[in-house]
Every structure is written in structure tokens, then in C-alpha cells.
Amino acid sequence: MNIQSKTNGTVDMRDMAQAIRFLSMDAIVRAQDGHPGTPLGGADIATALFTRHLKFDAAAPEWPDRDRFVHSAGHGSMLLYSLLHLCGYEEMGIDEIRNFRVLGSNTAGHPEYHPSAGIETTTGPLGQGIANAVGMAVAERILNHRFGDDIVDHYTYAYTGDGCLMEGIAAEVIAIAGHLKLGKLVFLWDDNRMTDDGPTDQAVSEDQVVRFENNGWHVQSVDGHDPEAVAAAIAAAKQDDRPSMIACRTFIGYGVPRIQNDRAAHGGKITTEDTDAARENLGWTHAPFELPGDLAQAWHNAGARGASEREAWQARLDALPAADRAEFDRLMRGELPEGWEQVILDAKRRYTESDEAKPGIRASGEMLSALADVIPELISGAPDLEAATQHKRQMRPFTRDDRGGRYIHYGVREHAMGAMMNGMTVHGGIRSVGTTFLVFSDYMRHTLRVAALMRVPGVFVFSHDSIGIGKNGPTHQPVEYLASLRAIPNMWVLRPADAVEMAEAWDLAMRRSDGPVSIICSRQPLDPVRRTQEDENLSARGGYVLAEAEGGARRATLLATGSEVSVALAARDLLQAQRVPTAVVSMPSWELFEAQDAAYRREVLGDGTVRVGVEAAVRLGWDRYVGMEGGFVGMSGFGASGDVADLYRHFGITAERVAEEVTARL
Amino acid sequence: MNIQSKTNGTVDMRDMAQAIRFLSMDAIVRAQDGHPGTPLGGADIATALFTRHLKFDAAAPEWPDRDRFVHSAGHGSMLLYSLLHLCGYEEMGIDEIRNFRVLGSNTAGHPEYHPSAGIETTTGPLGQGIANAVGMAVAERILNHRFGDDIVDHYTYAYTGDGCLMEGIAAEVIAIAGHLKLGKLVFLWDDNRMTDDGPTDQAVSEDQVVRFENNGWHVQSVDGHDPEAVAAAIAAAKQDDRPSMIACRTFIGYGVPRIQNDRAAHGGKITTEDTDAARENLGWTHAPFELPGDLAQAWHNAGARGASEREAWQARLDALPAADRAEFDRLMRGELPEGWEQVILDAKRRYTESDEAKPGIRASGEMLSALADVIPELISGAPDLEAATQHKRQMRPFTRDDRGGRYIHYGVREHAMGAMMNGMTVHGGIRSVGTTFLVFSDYMRHTLRVAALMRVPGVFVFSHDSIGIGKNGPTHQPVEYLASLRAIPNMWVLRPADAVEMAEAWDLAMRRSDGPVSIICSRQPLDPVRRTQEDENLSARGGYVLAEAEGGARRATLLATGSEVSVALAARDLLQAQRVPTAVVSMPSWELFEAQDAAYRREVLGDGTVRVGVEAAVRLGWDRYVGMEGGFVGMSGFGASGDVADLYRHFGITAERVAEEVTARL
Known part of the structure; x- marks a missing residue:
């Protein structure tokens, strides 16, 4: 394909996209490592989003009502880093770009959760990002329900490649997002029909348009190298009340003759010969890491575009009744409401005084119920194990028609649950609890790792924890899972001995802010072992x-x-x-x-x-x-x-x- | 719903299905545990399959060319056990049924791989069974290509509930099966619209018919309580050259008034009051575990129905040229071809003499290539990491048009790979190798567990095994995976120090027949550490x-x-x-x-x-x-x-x- 470059003096989205391409290539060449295909292929899509639609203010990366942008195809991280740098994020200065993939930089090989630098979640393991995005979109609707359109009303965009869509987790979250009618969720699919192994038709026959439509999504198909078309499609997506998928037809490695539309573009090395050829091909005359003033200004303007909107939002927030304002601020700080500890102390007292041998999972369910009464941001779910785990209780479900619900019917989709929990957590304002059998933690295991790596909280309740489940047999008896969970750095694995320790486990889980907690529960009754009353959390x-x-x-x-x-x-x-x-x-x-x-x-x-x-x-x-x-x-x-x-x-x-x-x- | 029972003297499929229902209920009531919903709801479907279509001979459970039946909704195991008992499998006598879920019986809570008793694979963790079935269907086509229709030409049937279809792995294998056009694969979907949490519409909006069609499947919808309709649909499915899904509309817990079409049917307890009510409702007058002679005979006939076909097959096998016959027998015994060990010894000699620091994954790829030359049943795949792992090499792909290929393009679908490998393995005649990055082993982790639990082989090559991958960063650096794999009972985790130890690891992996092996490979070069030549496998x-x-x-x-x-x-x-x-x-x-x-x-x-x-x-x-x-x-x-x-x-x-x-x- 022959590529037309713009040479007249005005700056348009195509020019701005070129800035992404060359900055990304320069960084990748300098690092002698990195995946060029995505920043080259996706530059036009990203430009359309960041300059026309994304609600953000680079000067205030953590503005709570910003739109969220998830770069799910994390291997193409230079696309994200270039965008953040060009838009003027302070923590994404040119030195960070020059130090792409260097130890200590903010520009790791794959994006790592760093909200003050504009990185909303950790991505790279395919499928995790789009699933996080679905969780973010749920969090947005929950908070919108509580605080109204004036305070919480934003979109969540996820940039996805073919790889994310092939992973099983994609099917799980596409189904859930459609079922819950998450209308403020937009997937931008970089439809380049090429993966590291070659053309996607080696492994894919499914029509993605039909697939998303069949899951209740609004779907459009556009030329992904026509930023105006992409911008128009995003506008239409925002108008539709269903989640939207925009299939953006692109060419991987766009602009570099040797690799364009070739599997080598995915993760192959590029050299200065390639960037020279691209400069020639695309009519780019600037030195590495240099940008003409008008383009730099245009990008800077894009990064500052949301400032006034943010100020207006701030004014609305300031005008809230004091109690509402305080509650919103509390949620954004991730602090628990005053007095919640009493729930723990009361439960410990009650359990200490009782002689009942209570199943671990039942005690856990009681703690969840009691805590949910005083912690309104607590959101729960137990993929098709509501009865077996009793972790729903009084909560009404969060549905397409009731955004005030606090129980999510995930269906039999553990992996989706874990990743959506992470998405809710990094969105902010939510304390997320997910419950399943310990053997099924395997299905969501990678989400536990990502939570631990991001150093974010999350309460994972794993029940039916041993041969103590009995007759369901070895397929459902976890014997290796305590070890495998303990192996995850920064994961707390809590296995309470009785109901008192269970109350203490929940105390610890609620307090933890820098990593996830796995609460391991028996199915069978646990004899009470803690018989003396004490307020101190001995399990701590x-x-x-x-x-x-x-x-x-x-x-x-x-x-x-x-x-x-x-x-x-x-x-x-x-x-x-x-x-x-x-x-x-x-x-x-x-x-x-x-x-x-x-x-x-x-x-x-x-x-x-x-x-x-x-x-x-x-x-x-x-x-x-x-x-x-x-x-x-x-x-x-x-x-x-x-x-x-x-x-x-x-x-x-x-x-x-x-x-x-x-x-x-x- | 009022249910009509047959009371005249003839035995038809509906009567035969009642035998399944009552035998299953009697066993569940006796065990005071078990999932009644599936055997009650799926009895008509299973009867249609087992009495009209399934090619098997209960007297020869391991007949290599039998049709495979996978009970993917493993929690409903009494459906399978009842079928096997009624058909006359020797290892599934009435004592086994009476000892359902008792320690030491062949009737564990969930079906456990036991081919001589008619249990083709271990199921229970949802989604695994249907994925195993896709692997079996691949194995069948590979062996059919080698030995022709006379020797290998059978169908693979999987009985699936809603749970299996919601899991992400389902999407992965539905995509692959359609893409590979596995025409001898039939899914029987027990479409009862009810899960343990309640109606499926709490969590599912997707139209499954459209979904399967969009993946290249042939789809039919029938009344799952009309065995004649199910039988006709199976006949049509067999005629179509695409994989087939038959949506069988059923009622969970069919026949038991208290639980029919209710979530309580999934896994709730039933009592003699329920079975009394069902007897009344369905017009069943026989005592627990008793069956009238005509029904028993009808089922026995169904179990013996395939005997003459098996004998004809045996005659064709006996008529094969001696070398072909010996080769087929070798594969069925799971033995390696003579002389394969020389590949290992040659490689060790070559590596010992070389000073080259070779990346672990490259040495592994070399071993795979060399072994594939002498072991024709070796089948490989590396989900979208062919270039990074170099585990494809000379192999041509197995595709819808070329069943002689030995490399499977799984796409970015690790979980599918693991479960399909298990399916190929338990099918027999295949030595399956799957390669991906060690961090992505999380995505397929449960399949490793199931292989270990089934005590079947499988070579899992996990590359990029540490911080030694460098710049791709912590998302791709496995630090906890050696521990988490070592935690799995009966898994061998081999982490070779250099190319010589890599050759030894492959030697061990090829020899192992009673469990899986994980070969852990570095991305970075490994200095040669074994400098003296010896034939003994020191790694052993x-x-x-x-x-x-x-x-x-x-x-x-x-x-x-x-x-x-x-x-x-x-x-x-x-x-x-x-x-x-x-x-x-x-x-x-x-x-x-x-x-x-x-x-x-x-x-x-x-x-x-x-x-x-x-x-x-x-x-x-x-x-x-x-x-x-x-x-x-x-x-x-x-x-x-x-x-x-x-x-x-x-x-x-x-x-x-x-x-x-x-x-x-x-």
C-alpha cells in the first residue's frame, strides 16, 4: 500500500498521528526492544480519541470524572506513552520516553498501573485490559447512581487488538457488558488482521461484528487510518445506549515499508534503517525525538482541552451538600466509613460467645452482609455459587435496569469477575469482593497476580478449601492452592480457623490498601477454637x-x-x-x-x-x-x-x- | 408442567430415559449428595444418543474406534454412571451405583477418567469437558488421515450445560472447532435455562444459536424431552461437514415436582419424598435400584448394539499390512517408536561438544524438531508465540483442508490448548506438546491440574521463565510460577540449566506416561554447564x-x-x-x-x-x-x-x- 503524507502547513489529525508514530519508533529503536506494530497501526485511532473525545486534563491525571482509557494491547505500550507524553503528562516527560524499557523509568515494557502518569491499569497479559474496562464501566454506573450525572458521568474506552479478543476472558466480558447494557463503554478494535504468528485467518473464522451484536453491542466498522471517520464513529457510539465496539480496519506497522502488514511488525526489531525508510515514506523530516512546534502545540492543546470541563466539574462538586461532598471525597481517597470496625468487634464478641461450629464460608458470608450494611461501596459477586457460598444475601443485583444494585451476576465466568474487580478497584470508589470455590481460583488466577502487581486491594473469597468438601471429589478438592496462592508476591492468604478468625480476616481484608487478600474458607463446620474475648486482632x-x-x-x-x-x-x-x-x-x-x-x-x-x-x-x-x-x-x-x-x-x-x-x- | 408417562407394555426411548432418572435419583438419595438436575433433565437426550447413535460396545470399553462421549457438565455425573451401568459396562455394576460418591467406588462425585469403565475424561471444572472433546475430534482426524476410514472414523459427542458455555474456554474451543471444521464433533446442549443461581437470563443475553453459527457450526434446535427429535437431529448433525451443536430445550430436574425447572434442581438435596412424588408423577412403580426386565434388556441391547460393528472393525484391522497394524497397535499402547532415544543421545553429544550459549527455548525447539522427525504422533502448538518460541519449525499446520498437519494454530487461546491437549492425550494415539510463555501458564493452569489428576502425559513447554526476559517487564516475568507448578501433585517441573539438561528433560518428558511434564525454558542464552559426555540421564x-x-x-x-x-x-x-x-x-x-x-x-x-x-x-x-x-x-x-x-x-x-x-x- 502506498501511503499519502500531508505536506501542507496545517496540522490535522493525520499529522498528529505521525507524531505518535515517530516518537514511538524513535523510542523503540533507542531501547532496541519493543513492539512497533501497534503504535504505528493504531496512531490514527488514538489521535481521534485523544483529540476529539477523551475527557481528560493532562494537568490533573487523577480527576475522578475523567474518561478512562485502557490500552489493552499492552505490548504496544509506546502508543500509550507517546500519547501521554504528547498531551503533557508531567510524569511522562521526554526523558521517560527516551528511557523506554530502562530500569526505573515510568515506561516499562508493558504499561504498569500509574494513574498519576495517566496509566489507568496494568496491561500486557492479553484480555485483562478489556476486562478491566468492563469493571470500570460498572464502577462508573454505580457511582453515577449514587452521585448523579453532575459528579460521575464518564466513558470508558478500551483499545484492543485481535489477541485480546481471542482470549476466553474476552467472551466472558463481552457477554457481561452487553447483558448489563454498559452504554458508556467503547471498545476500539485495532482490526489489523495480523498477529505475531501471521494473518489472523490462520486461527480466526468468527465474524467479530456479528459476535458483538449477538451480545447486545452497538457495532460500527470504519477505516482505522481515517481519523475523521473514527471520530465520527466514537460520536455515534457515545449516543447509543448499548456498549459499543468500533472495528477500525488498520495495517499493522503502518508506514514502515519493511514491516507494514507483516507479522514482523508485531514484536520484531526495528532499526534506524526502518525509521529512515518511514521518514521517506511518510514525509517526516524531523530528527529523532523532535517535533515541530505547531504539532507539539496541537498535542499540548489536546492535553489541556478538558481543563475547563474539569473546572466546571470541580465547581459542581464544591457546590454539593457537605455530607455528599465528604462522602465522595472519602470514596475517592479509598477510606472506609467511620464506625465500620464496630461490625468486626461485634462479630468477634458474638462468635466468641457462641458454641456453634460454623462453616467458614457461612461465617464469611455473615461478615460480608454485616459489612455491606455499613460500607456502601462494597460490591459483591459469586459466579453461580450464590447458594453454595451465601455471599449474596440481602443485596439486590446490579442490572441494566437497576444501577443501585450491589451484587453482580457474573454468570459462570470467574476470570471476568477477577479482572472486572481489578477494573472497579483502579477506577476508584468501589470496594470489590468476589467469591468462588478455591479450585476455580485457577480460572481467575492471573487477575490475582495483576492485583498483587498493581498493589491494589481486592477481597477474593475462596471457599470449599480442602478435602473437607467430601463427596464432590478431587476435581473440587484444592490441595495445591494454598501453596500456589502463597507463591504470589504481595498476596495475603488468610485461612481462618474459626468464625472469630474469620471476623479478623475480614478486618484485615478491609484495612488492606496496597494489595489483594484471599480469604480461604471451609465448606464444613469449624469448631470454635478462640474462646476468650479480646479486641486485638490476633490474626494480624x-x-x-x-x-x-x-x-x-x-x-x-x-x-x-x-x-x-x-x-x-x-x-x-x-x-x-x-x-x-x-x-x-x-x-x-x-x-x-x-x-x-x-x-x-x-x-x-x-x-x-x-x-x-x-x-x-x-x-x-x-x-x-x-x-x-x-x-x-x-x-x-x-x-x-x-x-x-x-x-x-x-x-x-x-x-x-x-x-x-x-x-x-x- | 404435567408430565405424561407411558404405561403400555412396549419399551421406547421415553421408558428407557425413565430408567436413567430413577436409577440416578435412587443413587443420589442414597448418597445423600449429588446433583439431580442433569440426570433428570438430560435423560432423554442421553437415551437418544446411546440407543440410536453412539458407536460403542460396553463389552469392549476401550475399542479404539468407538465414538467418544464426554459428559462435560460433570456435576451431573449420575447421568453418565446410569448410562454406563444400564448399558452393561462391567466396571459400572450396581454396587458402584449404590456406592455413588463413596470412597473407593468408580462413581466419584464428578466423573474421573477411567476408560475401562467408560469414563473418557475427568470433568467437573466447567468448560474442560467440551474443550477435551475438541481435542479428541482433532486426534480422530489426525489418526484418520494416517490410517484411513476403515480404522479410525468416529464421532465425538459432548454433553454440555449452560455453565460450560459461559466459561471463557468455551469461546476459545468453539472458535477453534469451527475454524478447523471438525465435522465429526457434536455438542448436545442441555438448554434448561437454569443454573444454580437461577434463570440463565440473569447473566446471559447472547443467542447461542447465532453464536455457534457465527463460528462456523451447524446448529439445530429441538425439544430435549423428545428423544425421537433428538435422535433425528443427531442424524442430521452427522451428515453435516461442520461441527454441530444441537440445542435441546429441557427442564432441569424433569419429573420431580418440587424441583423441576427450579434452581434447586442443580445441586440441591433430594429425598425419598421427592422420589415418591416422582414415581407418582411419572408412573414409575419399581422399587429403588430395580428395573423391570424388558427395560433392563432394552438397555443391555443398546450396550451390545455395537458389537458386530466392532468385530467388523477388528477384521479390518487384522487385515492391515503387518507394518501398519504394528504401528497402529504401538500408538494405541502409547509406546514410542523404536530408536527415538538416539535423538536424545545425539543431541547430548552435540551440545556437550559445543561452547555455544544457547537460549533454553531454542534448545527445546531443536529437541522438538528432532523428536518430531522420528515420532510421527507428536503434535505441537504455540498460541501465537511461534516466532518467540521457535516451536513450529518444519511442521506444517493441521487445518480444515490438511489433516496431515502436525502444528495447531490455536490462536491466542492458551486455555483451549491445554484442554485440547488433554483431549488428544486421552483419545490415544497422540503425543501432545504445547508451548507458551510461563506467565501465560496461568491462563491454562487448570488443564495442567486435570492432566496431573488423570495421570496422563502431556508436554507443556513454558518459556521466558524469569526476569531473564528483561525489558518486557514484570507482567511477563514469572517469579511465582516455579513454586505454583511444583505445588501441583504429580506434575514434573523440569528447569534445565543448559542444552544438555534440555535434551535430558525431553528424554524424561517423552518417557513419562503417568502424568504431565512442564519444561521450563529461559529466553536468554544458557552457558553450557555440562561439559563431560555421558549417556546417563543425570537429570533423571x-x-x-x-x-x-x-x-x-x-x-x-x-x-x-x-x-x-x-x-x-x-x-x-x-x-x-x-x-x-x-x-x-x-x-x-x-x-x-x-x-x-x-x-x-x-x-x-x-x-x-x-x-x-x-x-x-x-x-x-x-x-x-x-x-x-x-x-x-x-x-x-x-x-x-x-x-x-x-x-x-x-x-x-x-x-x-x-x-x-x-x-x-x-
Whole structure:
């Protein structure tokens, strides 16, 4: 294809798009790394959005009512960085562009959540970005319902390639967005028909237009290299009350003769020879990283375009009744409402006084219900496991007709839930809770990683946590999941031993602001193990002595979590009866325990005593606490289908076995 | 809805379906657990399939050319167990039915792979079954291409509920099946419009008919309680050269007044009151677990219906030229062709003699290519990462027009790949290899679990295994994945240190028949560390002394895997120079190391020496080998975007740091 370049003096969107192309190429060549195809191919689309439609103010990146822009095809990150730089984001100065992919820069290989620099979410793992965008669009409608059009009324745009649309998560969120009729959501599909492996028709036969329409979307198809056409389509999309998808036909690597419309454009290296050829081809005469004044000004104007709108918004916010204003500010700061802690304390008192053996998941559901009463920003969902988890309760659903609902019917779509939760979280103003069986956390696992990487909160409730589910069998019995979740950096894995610890887990989960929390719940009843009333959150130390040794110096230390704490307590009874002074340590969170000082950890772990870990899961990781010579009573393989008591006996997770492991080591 | 029951003496499909319903209910009531909705709702569909179409012989469950039936909605397992029992599968006798969900029975809560009992694959985690079925249909076409219609020519049927279709993996495999035009694949959709949470319209707006058609499927809609209509639709589906979906409108919990067409039918408890009411409602007069003779005979006839066809097939097989016959038998036994080991030995010799620092993924690609030349059943795929992983090479693609291809263009659909690989594996006759980046293993993680649980092979190649990928940044740098894969029971995680160990890893992967293997590959070049030629596979011991201490008794032991083995070797040089006799242990597989005897392990680990682990990943699990007092040099959080050398320095994974960890402990 021969490409026409503009050479007259006026600046139009095509010129502005060229600025993106060359800035991106210069950065990629300098970094000797990066994916050129997207910034070259998508420059016209992005220009149309950023100069005509996107509501933002580069001087105030975190303006709460800004439109959100998600660069879902994260590998093409230079498209985003170029846009942010050209629009004048302070934290995206030219040095950042020059240091693309250099350690310590704001311009990582793939965009990393950094709202003050204009990066709304972390993208790169395909499909995550578009799913985050659907979550953002939900958050917007929820807050709009509470505060009205004057305060919250913005669009969410996601730029997507073919890869995002092929991932399974895409189908999940396209279905949900259409079903919920999220009219302020717009997907811009960079329809370049080329992936790293070659033409998309190697792997795709589906008609995307039909696909989106069949999911209740408004769909348009335009020439993605005609910014006016793209701008007009966005205008039409905004008018429609359905979510919109705009198929923008483009050429990957547009403008660089060697790679244009070639698979090499996706992630292949480009050199100064390529940029020279592109300069020739596109009529660009400027040196690397240089921009003529009129183009720079035009981009700067685009970045400042929203200033007056933002000021008007600020005036409306200032004019709110004081209580509303305070509430909005509280939500934007991510702070919890005053008095919420009382819910925790009340629950702890209630649970301490009760003798009821309560399933972990039921206690968790009670905490969610009680907290939801006082934390209006708490939004919940449990993909088709509402009955099994009892995590819906009094909440009415968020639907296309009722934006005041606070329970999301995700359908059987765990991956969508996780990514939408992340989207709601980074949008701001929402505390998101998602509940499913622990085995299905695999389906949404990558969303947990991204939350941890972004250092944002999120409460993930995982139930049916062991062979304790019984007859549903090994497909539904998680034996490796505690280890695999503990492996995720910055994830807190909390496995409460009883309802009191469950209340403490929710306390911790609500307080956490710099990373996600997984609350691991049993299906089976948990014997109450915490019998003394105390306001202090003992679980906050990660591990603590639940029952100290009696009748002499401690000789054995039993370390356990969740439902196995009561097994350890029973083993302690056996050992004490044998005159072996034995302590039981409950370890609801390894991560929090690791954060304690060495002296505390040594004291709790009982230096020099015989140590045995008890957990109905694989041993991986336990050696850190029991030592190479310590014992472990748990699972060494997958579970089985059968009665719960039969299974615990069959797999040898019994008090007798724990006691034997101790005595064999005395 | 009032339900008509047949009361005249003849046996038709409706009567036969009633037998499924009552047998299933009786078993569920007896187990006091189980999901009644599916066997009640799907009985007519299943009867039509099993009595009119499915090609099988209950007396020979593993007949290679049988049609495959996948019960994807695995929670409704009693539907499958009832069918198998009624048809006369020896391993599914009445005691198995009576012991539904009892420990040790063949009738686990969810179906578990057990081909001699008629269970073709493990299902329950939604979406896995239909995806397995797509893999089976691919396997069938590949083997049909090799052996012709006389020997391999069968259909694959998958019974799916709404849940399977909502999962993202469904979109991935529906797209692939349509794209590949797998005409011998039939989905029977139990369209009951009800899930555990309630009516599907709470979460689904998409028209499934349009959806499948848009993916190139042949689609029909029938009354799922009219077995004749279902049978006719199956006949039409078989005639069409596209994959077929038959939407069978049903009522969940059909026949039990309290739960019919109610969410309670999905997984709720039923009692003898319910079965009494159903007996009344459906006119069933027989005692629990009892069946009138004519119905029993009719079902037995259905189970024996395929005997003559199987005998004819056997005659055709026997008439094959001896070499073809031997080859077919070899494939069915899952044995590798003679002489394949020479490929490994040759590669080891070549790599040992070379000084080239070769990226792990390139060495793996070379092994795949060399093995593919001698192992014709080896089928490969690398979802849109063909260039980055070089795991396609000489193979031509398997397409709708060329069933002789051996490379599958999965598109950007990792989850589909994993589940299709499992489907190909349990089909038999295929050795399946799937390659992607290690971070994307999260997207297909559950398929690894299912392979491990089924104890079936599968070679999963995961590349770009650490911060060693450099500039693509933390979204693409797996730090927690070695731990999370090692947590899966029965998974071998192999992380070769150089090309020689890579050849050994492939040797192990090819030999393994009772579980999956993950081969973990670096993107960056690996210095050759194995410099002496030996035919023995040292990696088979999981860990071995690569470089023994010199100049005295060993005082320090450095344990490392993959790219960090060369860091450990450099640290050893520093320590030896300080007169600290230091050994380096390469530990390509913890699982294989654990299988060695205690004496060997003690010797390798160097009892009493200072131990330091080195791995560019999180510490979780390493304490087992280095002990509580040992050192670890690796990652404690996520990575960063930057130059590889900068990153290793930044995160302190250096020879100097390893040496310091040792000297601090001497």
C-alpha cells in the first residue's frame, strides 16, 4: 500500500498521528526492544480519541470524572506513552520516553498501573485490559447512581487488538457488558488482521461484528487510518445506549515499508534503517525525538482541552451538600466509613460467645452482609455459587435496569469477575469482593497476580478449601492452592480457623490498601477454637500461640491453619495426656507472620521444640516453619470422593497421626 | 408442567430415559449428595444418543474406534454412571451405583477418567469437558488421515450445560472447532435455562444459536424431552461437514415436582419424598435400584448394539499390512517408536561438544524438531508465540483442508490448548506438546491440574521463565510460577540449566506416561554447564552434583536450577578461591529428586554443609533443601522492566551475593 503524507502547513489529525508514530519508533529503536506494530497501526485511532473525545486534563491525571482509557494491547505500550507524553503528562516527560524499557523509568515494557502518569491499569497479559474496562464501566454506573450525572458521568474506552479478543476472558466480558447494557463503554478494535504468528485467518473464522451484536453491542466498522471517520464513529457510539465496539480496519506497522502488514511488525526489531525508510515514506523530516512546534502545540492543546470541563466539574462538586461532598471525597481517597470496625468487634464478641461450629464460608458470608450494611461501596459477586457460598444475601443485583444494585451476576465466568474487580478497584470508589470455590481460583488466577502487581486491594473469597468438601471429589478438592496462592508476591492468604478468625480476616481484608487478600474458607463446620474475648486482632500477626504448652517447658509445637487447627488441638490433648507439653500455633497468614520480628517468630515457632505442621494441603512451603527435621501431616497428592470423616482418616489427617509425628521425634 | 408417562407394555426411548432418572435419583438419595438436575433433565437426550447413535460396545470399553462421549457438565455425573451401568459396562455394576460418591467406588462425585469403565475424561471444572472433546475430534482426524476410514472414523459427542458455555474456554474451543471444521464433533446442549443461581437470563443475553453459527457450526434446535427429535437431529448433525451443536430445550430436574425447572434442581438435596412424588408423577412403580426386565434388556441391547460393528472393525484391522497394524497397535499402547532415544543421545553429544550459549527455548525447539522427525504422533502448538518460541519449525499446520498437519494454530487461546491437549492425550494415539510463555501458564493452569489428576502425559513447554526476559517487564516475568507448578501433585517441573539438561528433560518428558511434564525454558542464552559426555540421564535423579567441592571436605553446597546454575558455578569459583570447598548441585526437578532414596539425597545436599539456594524466583519451597538456617538468593517480589544484566544486579542475583550468603554462614 502506498501511503499519502500531508505536506501542507496545517496540522490535522493525520499529522498528529505521525507524531505518535515517530516518537514511538524513535523510542523503540533507542531501547532496541519493543513492539512497533501497534503504535504505528493504531496512531490514527488514538489521535481521534485523544483529540476529539477523551475527557481528560493532562494537568490533573487523577480527576475522578475523567474518561478512562485502557490500552489493552499492552505490548504496544509506546502508543500509550507517546500519547501521554504528547498531551503533557508531567510524569511522562521526554526523558521517560527516551528511557523506554530502562530500569526505573515510568515506561516499562508493558504499561504498569500509574494513574498519576495517566496509566489507568496494568496491561500486557492479553484480555485483562478489556476486562478491566468492563469493571470500570460498572464502577462508573454505580457511582453515577449514587452521585448523579453532575459528579460521575464518564466513558470508558478500551483499545484492543485481535489477541485480546481471542482470549476466553474476552467472551466472558463481552457477554457481561452487553447483558448489563454498559452504554458508556467503547471498545476500539485495532482490526489489523495480523498477529505475531501471521494473518489472523490462520486461527480466526468468527465474524467479530456479528459476535458483538449477538451480545447486545452497538457495532460500527470504519477505516482505522481515517481519523475523521473514527471520530465520527466514537460520536455515534457515545449516543447509543448499548456498549459499543468500533472495528477500525488498520495495517499493522503502518508506514514502515519493511514491516507494514507483516507479522514482523508485531514484536520484531526495528532499526534506524526502518525509521529512515518511514521518514521517506511518510514525509517526516524531523530528527529523532523532535517535533515541530505547531504539532507539539496541537498535542499540548489536546492535553489541556478538558481543563475547563474539569473546572466546571470541580465547581459542581464544591457546590454539593457537605455530607455528599465528604462522602465522595472519602470514596475517592479509598477510606472506609467511620464506625465500620464496630461490625468486626461485634462479630468477634458474638462468635466468641457462641458454641456453634460454623462453616467458614457461612461465617464469611455473615461478615460480608454485616459489612455491606455499613460500607456502601462494597460490591459483591459469586459466579453461580450464590447458594453454595451465601455471599449474596440481602443485596439486590446490579442490572441494566437497576444501577443501585450491589451484587453482580457474573454468570459462570470467574476470570471476568477477577479482572472486572481489578477494573472497579483502579477506577476508584468501589470496594470489590468476589467469591468462588478455591479450585476455580485457577480460572481467575492471573487477575490475582495483576492485583498483587498493581498493589491494589481486592477481597477474593475462596471457599470449599480442602478435602473437607467430601463427596464432590478431587476435581473440587484444592490441595495445591494454598501453596500456589502463597507463591504470589504481595498476596495475603488468610485461612481462618474459626468464625472469630474469620471476623479478623475480614478486618484485615478491609484495612488492606496496597494489595489483594484471599480469604480461604471451609465448606464444613469449624469448631470454635478462640474462646476468650479480646479486641486485638490476633490474626494480624499472621501466627500466634493459640494454646500454650502446659505442665512444663514446651517440647512440641503444632502449627496449623483453618480447619486443621482443631485437629492440632485434639493432638495437643493427646500429647498433654502423655505429659508432652505441647503448644498449638494458629497461622492464618504466612505473609503477616513473615512481617513480624525475628524474636516474635522464634518464640511462636518454639525454637528447639519438635515441630509438626498440619494442613489438609501439600507440604510445599511448610519446611520454612517446621524445618527439615520437622513433621507434616497433610496431603501428598490429590483427594478423593467420599464422606468427609472417611477422607480425613483415609489421608491420615488425624490427631493420632499428628501426635505420632511428634512422639517419633521426641 | 404435567408430565405424561407411558404405561403400555412396549419399551421406547421415553421408558428407557425413565430408567436413567430413577436409577440416578435412587443413587443420589442414597448418597445423600449429588446433583439431580442433569440426570433428570438430560435423560432423554442421553437415551437418544446411546440407543440410536453412539458407536460403542460396553463389552469392549476401550475399542479404539468407538465414538467418544464426554459428559462435560460433570456435576451431573449420575447421568453418565446410569448410562454406563444400564448399558452393561462391567466396571459400572450396581454396587458402584449404590456406592455413588463413596470412597473407593468408580462413581466419584464428578466423573474421573477411567476408560475401562467408560469414563473418557475427568470433568467437573466447567468448560474442560467440551474443550477435551475438541481435542479428541482433532486426534480422530489426525489418526484418520494416517490410517484411513476403515480404522479410525468416529464421532465425538459432548454433553454440555449452560455453565460450560459461559466459561471463557468455551469461546476459545468453539472458535477453534469451527475454524478447523471438525465435522465429526457434536455438542448436545442441555438448554434448561437454569443454573444454580437461577434463570440463565440473569447473566446471559447472547443467542447461542447465532453464536455457534457465527463460528462456523451447524446448529439445530429441538425439544430435549423428545428423544425421537433428538435422535433425528443427531442424524442430521452427522451428515453435516461442520461441527454441530444441537440445542435441546429441557427442564432441569424433569419429573420431580418440587424441583423441576427450579434452581434447586442443580445441586440441591433430594429425598425419598421427592422420589415418591416422582414415581407418582411419572408412573414409575419399581422399587429403588430395580428395573423391570424388558427395560433392563432394552438397555443391555443398546450396550451390545455395537458389537458386530466392532468385530467388523477388528477384521479390518487384522487385515492391515503387518507394518501398519504394528504401528497402529504401538500408538494405541502409547509406546514410542523404536530408536527415538538416539535423538536424545545425539543431541547430548552435540551440545556437550559445543561452547555455544544457547537460549533454553531454542534448545527445546531443536529437541522438538528432532523428536518430531522420528515420532510421527507428536503434535505441537504455540498460541501465537511461534516466532518467540521457535516451536513450529518444519511442521506444517493441521487445518480444515490438511489433516496431515502436525502444528495447531490455536490462536491466542492458551486455555483451549491445554484442554485440547488433554483431549488428544486421552483419545490415544497422540503425543501432545504445547508451548507458551510461563506467565501465560496461568491462563491454562487448570488443564495442567486435570492432566496431573488423570495421570496422563502431556508436554507443556513454558518459556521466558524469569526476569531473564528483561525489558518486557514484570507482567511477563514469572517469579511465582516455579513454586505454583511444583505445588501441583504429580506434575514434573523440569528447569534445565543448559542444552544438555534440555535434551535430558525431553528424554524424561517423552518417557513419562503417568502424568504431565512442564519444561521450563529461559529466553536468554544458557552457558553450557555440562561439559563431560555421558549417556546417563543425570537429570533423571532430579538433582545431582554438577561440580564437587575441591581442596578438602565440602563446606558449602550451592543448589540451583536453570539459568541460575551458572551463577552458582561462578559463586563456587569465588568461594574456592577463598579456600571454601564448595559444591554446586543442579536441581532440574524437585519431584524426581524427592523420589531418590534418603542416602542419595543427603549426599547430594551435603548434610552439615552451609547451603544456599539460587533461583530467580520466590523462595517458597526452597527451605526443604536449604533448611531454616540456609540462604536463598532469588526474588522476593515482582520483577521490573530493564536490561537483563541490570535486573540481575538490581535484584541481587549475582555470584558475589551467593558467596556472601555462604561466608556469612560459615
